[in-house]
Amino acid sequence: MLDVCLLGTAGMMPLKNRFLTSLYTEYQGSGFLIDCGEGTQVALSYHGLKMSRITYILITHAHADHISGLPGLLLSIGNNGRTAPVTVVYPESAEYCIKALLTVCGELPYEIVLQPTSDSEPHAFNAKEISPDLRIRSMPVSHTVPCVGYSAILNRRPVFIPEKAKALGVPVDKWKELHSGNSVTLDNGKVVTTENVIGSPRKPLKLTYVTDSLPLPEIAALATDSDLFICEGMYGDTSKKKSMNEKGHMLMQDACGLAAAAGVRRLWLTHFSPAVKEPQIYAEELKELFQAVIVPEDGTKIQLK
Amino acid sequence: MLDVCLLGTAGMMPLKNRFLTSLYTEYQGSGFLIDCGEGTQVALSYHGLKMSRITYILITHAHADHISGLPGLLLSIGNNGRTAPVTVVYPESAEYCIKALLTVCGELPYEIVLQPTSDSEPHAFNAKEISPDLRIRSMPVSHTVPCVGYSAILNRRPVFIPEKAKALGVPVDKWKELHSGNSVTLDNGKVVTTENVIGSPRKPLKLTYVTDSLPLPEIAALATDSDLFICEGMYGDTSKKKSMNEKGHMLMQDACGLAAAAGVRRLWLTHFSPAVKEPQIYAEELKELFQAVIVPEDGTKIQLK
Numbered sequence: 001m002l003d004v005c006l007l008g009t010a011g012m013m014p015l016k017n018r019f020l021t022s023l024y025t026e027y028q029g030s031g032f033l034i035d036c037g038e039g040t041q042v043a044l045s046y047h048g049l050k051m052s053r054i055t056y057i058l059i060t061h062a063h064a065d066h067i068s069g070l071p072g073l074l075l076s077i078g079n080n081g082r083t084a085p086v087t088v089v090y091p092e093s094a095e096y097c098i099k100a101l102l103t104v105c106g107e108l109p110y111e112i113v114l115q116p117t118s119d120s121e122p123h124a125f126n127a128k129e130i131s132p133d134l135r136i137r138s139m140p141v142s143h144t145v146p147c148v149g150y151s152a153i154l155n156r157r158p159v160f161i162p163e164k165a166k167a168l169g170v171p172v173d174k175w176k177e178l179h180s181g182n183s184v185t186l187d188n189g190k191v192v193t194t195e196n197v198i199g200s201p202r203k204p205l206k207l208t209y210v211t212d213s214l215p216l217p218e219i220a221a222l223a224t225d226s227d228l229f230i231c232e233g234m235y236g237d238t239s240k241k242k243s244m245n246e247k248g249h250m251l252m253q254d255a256c257g258l259a260a261a262a263g264v265r266r267l268w269l270t271h272f273s274p275a276v277k278e279p280q281i282y283a284e285e286l287k288e289l290f291q292a293v294i295v296p297e298d299g300t301k302i303q304l305k
Numbered sequence: 306m307l308d309v310c311l312l313g314t315a316g317m318m319p320l321k322n323r324f325l326t327s328l329y330t331e332y333q334g335s336g337f338l339i340d341c342g343e344g345t346q347v348a349l350s351y352h353g354l355k356m357s358r359i360t361y362i363l364i365t366h367a368h369a370d371h372i373s374g375l376p377g378l379l380l381s382i383g384n385n386g387r388t389a390p391v392t393v394v395y396p397e398s399a400e401y402c403i404k405a406l407l408t409v410c411g412e413l414p415y416e417i418v419l420q421p422t423s424d425s426e427p428h429a430f431n432a433k434e435i436s437p438d439l440r441i442r443s444m445p446v447s448h449t450v451p452c453v454g455y456s457a458i459l460n461r462r463p464v465f466i467p468e469k470a471k472a473l474g475v476p477v478d479k480w481k482e483l484h485s486g487n488s489v490t491l492d493n494g495k496v497v498t499t500e501n502v503i504g505s506p507r508k509p510l511k512l513t514y515v516t517d518s519l520p521l522p523e524i525a526a527l528a529t530d531s532d533l534f535i536c537e538g539m540y541g542d543t544s545k546k547k548s549m550n551e552k553g554h555m556l557m558q559d560a561c562g563l564a565a566a567a568g569v570r571r572l573w574l575t576h577f578s579p580a581v582k583e584p585q586i587y588a589e590e591l592k593e594l595f596q597a598v599i600v601p602e603d604g605t606k607i608q609l610k
Contacts (some may be wrong), residue, residue, distance in 0.1 A: 013381050014344070016351040038377040039319070045485050046321040064376040064409050071369040072343040100405035104369050283539050 002027055002154060002304040004228060007043035009298050011211075011234055011249075011271035012065055019043040019298050020065050021271045022211055023230055024054075025117055025152060030130045032056035033073075034150055034209045040069040051247045052080040055129045056087050058136065060211060061147035062094035071104040078109045085111040087129065089138070091146040119146040122222075133157070139222045141213030143248035149210035149222055156205065160168035160200040165197045188212045205304050208264070211271045214245050215254035220261035227304045229262060231255040233269035233295075236282030238262070252282055256289035267293040268300065307332055307459060307510055307609040309533060312348035314584070314603050316516075316539055316554075316576035317370055324348040325370050326576045328514055328535055329359075330375075330457060335435045337361035339455055339514045345374040348382045352604045357385040360434045361392050365439065365516055366452035367399035376409035383414045390416040392434065394443070396451040397421035424451040427527075438462070445525045446496050446518030448553035454515035454527050458551065463503040470502045510609050512539075513569070516576045519550055520559035525566035532609045534567060536560040538574035541587030557587055561594035572598040573605065 003026045008019025020037030024044065031053045044051050060066055070088075070251070077086060090098050095116055101113065117123045118139040124137040134157045138148040145209060158180040170192055174184045183193045208223040211232040223229045233252030234244055241251050252269050259267035266292055272279045285293045294300075308331045313324025325342030329349065338345070349356050359382055365371055375393075381389060395403050400421055407417065411514045417531035420441040422428045432439040438460045443453040465484040479489045488498045505549055513528040516537040528534045538557030539549055546556050557574050572595055577584045588600045599605075 013377065013384065014347050016347055038374060039347065042319050042321055042344065062409070063411075064380050068373065068376045068406075068409055069343060072318065075369050079318065097409055100335045100408045101373075103405045104367070104373055106368075106403055 002207060003050060004207065004304060005047055005299065005301045006230065006268060006270060006296055007040060007047060009270045009272055009296060012274055014039045015274055021211055024049055024208060025058050027054060027130055027134060027154065029053060030055045032127065032130065033065045034058045036069045037061055037065045037074055038068045041073040051077045052082040054086060056089060056127055058150050059090035059094065059296060061091060061143060061145050063145065067097065067101065068102045074105050074108055083110050085113050087113040087115050088116055089115045091148050093118045093119050093146045111217045117148060139218065141210060141219060142216055143212045143216040146214050149219060151206060151208040151222055154205040156202040158201055160258055161197055161199055168192050168196060212248060213250065214248055215250040220258045223258065223262035223264055226262065226264040228266050228268065228302065229259050229264040230270055231258060232271040234271055234273050235276060236279065252286055253289060256293055259290045265292060268296045269293065306511060309512065309609060310352055310354060310604065310606045311535065311573060311575060311601055312345060312352060314421050314575045314577055314601060317579055319344045320579055326516055329354055330512060331358060331447040332435055332439060332459065334358060335360045337363060337432065337435065338363055339363045339377055340371045341374040342370045343373045346378040347407040353473045356382045358604040359391060361394060361432055362393035363455050364399065366396060366448060366450050368450065372402065372406065379413060387608040388415050390418050392418040393394055394420045394422055394425045396453050398424050398451045422453060423525055442473050444523065446515060446524060448517045452517050454524060456511060456513040456527055459510040461507045466502055466504055471499050473501060517553060518555065519553055520563055525563045528563065528567035528569055529568040531567065533571045533573065533607065534564050534574055535573045536563060537576040539576060539578050540581060543586065557591055558594060561591050561598055564595045570597065573601045574598065
């Protein structure tokens with residue numbers, strides 16, 4: 001189960017009633033943040049989330065509205081009592097910028113692990129500090145500076161079926177070991193394996209986050225089968241398509257097209273231009289392009305199960 | 306006349322209901338900002354101020370709560386249409402940090418002028434891009450990193466007295482030239498000087514801003530005769546005096562003592578600890594130490610005349 005909160009929906013600059021785009025996802029008491037613009041620490045607190053649980057910070061690209069909240073957040077994570085390391089992931093060419101921002105922090109009461117990801121090809125790693133079952137993928141997208149999209153995939157073990165264990169005569173105190181993947185030898189010498197007591201394989205939970213990019217077809221491939229796809233929709237006015245795409249951005253309609261191609265379960269739009277005062281006015285017409293789209297407010301939450 | 310707005314009153318970290326400490330002052334359509342923590346651009350907009358008028362940014366010291374809003378603000382100043390240069394003033398040893406933050410901005414549509422000030426001794430300059438009559442002084446204070454306090458002094462020309470000009474027979478179309486400092490020769494050959502038509506000298510307007518420092522006696526000297534003294538008061542609980550002073554901070558009571566010693570006209574406290582939920586509860590008892598103290602809310606404004 002993943003607890004997801006879209007902390008803000010603004011692009012370019014924070015507004016007095018709209019935080020910058022950033023996503024927080026928590027699994028079993030430990031979480032990852034994607035993007036950290038100016039004010040993200042305030043948004044976390046505003047939406048009732050615990051900064052000290054942030055274990056990974058994934059940065060899409062080195063533009064101020066996606067990274068300049070980093071020094072303040074890292075300091076506040078420390079002031080909130082964290083002592084375990086925090087891993088910061090970013091496109092490799094953004095390293096100068098990440099290091100520049102870290103100079104503002106001075107000494108922190110925990111270790112920062114810098115983990116660059118590729119600017120030029122897809123990459124994946126296990127976010128093992130959160131869970132060995134959580135895998136993060138990054139994929140280069142197309143913006144005015146190197147930029148990546150991220151997917152988080154939570155592999156879920158098949159459920160344990162007590163009736164099967166009982167029928168095979170496995171005592172209750174062995175059930176946990178059996179479900180964790182180990183075989184168990186019964187008093188009668190019979191060996192019971194995990195496969196004997198579990199249900200059928202379960203579909204992983206998948207979350208995809210892409211912002212500040214042309215609507216590349218590769219994004220649909222990254223987002224395929226996502227339970228939730230969070231994607232930039234800078235404007236809803238289709239007359240702006242050409243100029244936006246030229247600037248490495250996409251429209252709400254572009255995002256709907258990608259969501260449909262990817263077959264995602266839900267689409268949340270974000271990164272609205274400051275010029276778009278009421279992004280929600282586009283919600284109805286967008287449903288004709290992709291039924292499961294919402295134009296969310298800051299702080300929209302969901303529990304993916 | 307100086308239009309002053311205290312944008313925020315928080316110290317250490319921005320809160321959901323309290324912006325970080327920062328001061329904006331405007332004179333004849335052009336202004337200076339002191340300190341720029343995370344969210345200062347939002348506070349400017351929240352309090353109805355025009356970012357594009359910011360001509361000087363004065364930084365007290367290189368701690369995140371005083372500088373990490375710089376990249377976002379500089380970008381937004383550009384997005385708000387400014388093309389004239391912006392001068393950034395800071396303690397000289399903070400240069401690495403200022404330059405690091407500038408790397409996050411990329412290219413701006415106006416020039417940034419870097420103007421370090423001394424870490425170790427008082428310094429002064431004319432803020433001529435705002436007005437030749439506006440002088441800024443900086444003075445080192447005592448914090449955990451090099452930190453300076455600032456005074457802004459607006460020299461005011463004596464008022465023009467129309468009755469005197471009339472009595473001397475100066476035609477109305479020569480009044481402006483006469484008041485600007487030039488002599489005027491009348492048709493009868495008589496020379497009239499500025500001194501002939503003005504009133505007595507006027508006291509300059511003075512504003513002093515000090516935060517993140519021990520309550521050094523030198524601060525009272527910097528603030529002497531200020532019309533408004535804005536000073537840190539991290540806590541109002543006097544049992545914290547020793548620990549706060551050791552960390553290079555002062556209490557509200559320390560600030561009142563400095564204000565009294567400096568003979569200022571008004572004292573505004575700021576930079577409240579996040580642990581101080583209601584700084585206003587100290588207001589009454591502080592008046593016994595310094596009558597003209599206020600414990601301001603974010604966005605408190607005054608017009609100094």
